[in-house]
Amino acid sequence: MGESGEERRHRIGDVVDDYCPHCKLLMNHGIIAVAGDEILKVRCNTCMNEHPYRHGRGPKKKDPVKAAYDELMSRPGMPRPPAPPRKGGSSDEEE
Numbered sequence: 001m002g003e004s005g006e007e008r009r010h011r012i013g014d015v016v017d018d019y020c021p022h023c024k025l026l027m028n029h030g031i032i033a034v035a036g037d038e039i040l041k042v043r044c045n046t047c048m049n050e051h052p053y054r055h056g057r058g059p060k061k062k063d064p065v066k067a068a069y070d071e072l073m074s075r076p077g078m079p080r081p082p083a084p085p086r087k088g089g090s091s092d093e094e095e
């Protein structure tokens with residue numbers, strides 16, 4: 001088969017949208033490493049942070065407990081609720 005249709009390949013230097021873990025936003029990124037059609041690494045055009053390509057996905061969904069807590073906290077006029085319970089002690093962080 002002799003299809004000559006150009007596929008949309010990603011090349012180094014192309015600009016793609018991706019989630020920047022530094023800006024914490026979907027930003028324009030320049031591709032800096034590819035493998036075949038796969039984008040491996042990108043660099044944020046805003047903060048110049050290099051990171052693996054994330055396929056435009058942000059961080060994992062919020063912890064539902066924390067999300068509810070944040071929502072409560074963002075409501076005006078609500079009394080300050082107690083801090084959400086911590087998850088079983090994998091963290092040593094203390095305030």
Ligand SMILES: [Zn+2]
Nearest residue numbers: 020023044047
């Ligand atoms: Zn950035």
